[in-house]
Amino acid sequence: MDLSNYYQILQTLEPYHAQLIAVSKNQPLEAIKSLYQAGQRKFAENRVQLLLERKERLPSDIEWHLIGNLQKNKVKKIVAWVHMIHSVDSFDLAVSIHKAAADHNRIIPILLEIKISSEPAKHGFEINKLLDSLKTDPWESLNRIQICGLMGMATFTDDTNQIHKEFKNLKLNFESIKKAFPQFTAFNELSMGMSSDYTIALEEGSTMVRIGSKLFS
Ligand SMILES: *Cc1c(COP(=O)(O)O)cnc(C)c1O
Numbered sequence: 001m002d003l004s005n006y007y008q009i010l011q012t013l014e015p016y017h018a019q020l021i022a023v024s025k026n027q028p029l030e031a032i033k034s035l036y037q038a039g040q041r042k043f044a045e046n047r048v049q050l051l052l053e054r055k056e057r058l059p060s061d062i063e064w065h066l067i068g069n070l071q072k073n074k075v076k077k078i079v080a081w082v083h084m085i086h087s088v089d090s091f092d093l094a095v096s097i098h099k100a101a102a103d104h105n106r107i108i109p110i111l112l113e114i115k116i117s118s119e120p121a122k123h124g125f126e127i128n129k130l131l132d133s134l135k136t137d138p139w140e141s142l143n144r145i146q147i148c149g150l151m152g153m154a155t156f157t158d159d160t161n162q163i164h165k166e167f168k169n170l171k172l173n174f175e176s177i178k179k180a181f182p183q184f185t186a187f188n189e190l191s192m193g194m195s196s197d198y199t200i201a202l203e204e205g206s207t208m209v210r211i212g213s214k215l216f217s
Helices: 004-016 029-037 048-057 072-078 091-103 127-136 160-180 198-203
Strands: 019-023 042-045 063-066 084-088 108-115 145-153 189-191 208-211
Touching (some): 004 019, 042 048, 048 072, 072 091, 084 145, 091 145, 108 127, 160 189
Parallel strands (some): 019 042, 019 208, 063 084, 108 145, 145 189
16 A cells, blocks of 8 residues: 555644544555554544454554444443544433443543534534533533543535634634533543545644545545
């Protein structure tokens, strides 16, 4: 596999001190192994089944991130080893992760996924619903999850102004939640940016970009 995109992306991230999460969905194992051999350790899948298959076949020191929809009844399958769940979009799901993590004596880092796109996205909190939930649901009782920040996906569009606006908005919400909930002591990560928009996301304060197609092409 040609690793020039990998090194170029790492170079772009460096001044921002942002992390690269390599999204390996749709990629052959050999390509994933090439990235691993080049030093990449953080990989992500958007489906639980794929995550399970990849994990079984790849080196055990890979940090696996889940970035796609998670159903409560699938939490048990990944909770023993998953490194971070980017896609927590309800209090109930957070409760399920908390309970399952207790069985494994783990604390699971999670991100709260917010709907920032103008498209009718299926997943993610409406920001107002999240703010309500943070005030009224007993998040602080979930001591087996660590709320590490927010995740969002911008509209798929050529209109870079709109993408800037959506990421800027997510960053503002990130800052205000961080300030309003100092009890979230690990609230430091902003997961935004994919192949088509990661440079915009970096300008707007991303700390983690999730890149697939551009990395592997
Ligand atoms: C597939 C996917 C990505 C990566 O998308 P690319 O355009 O291939 O970089 C990032 N985040 C999520 C949630 C995804 O499902």
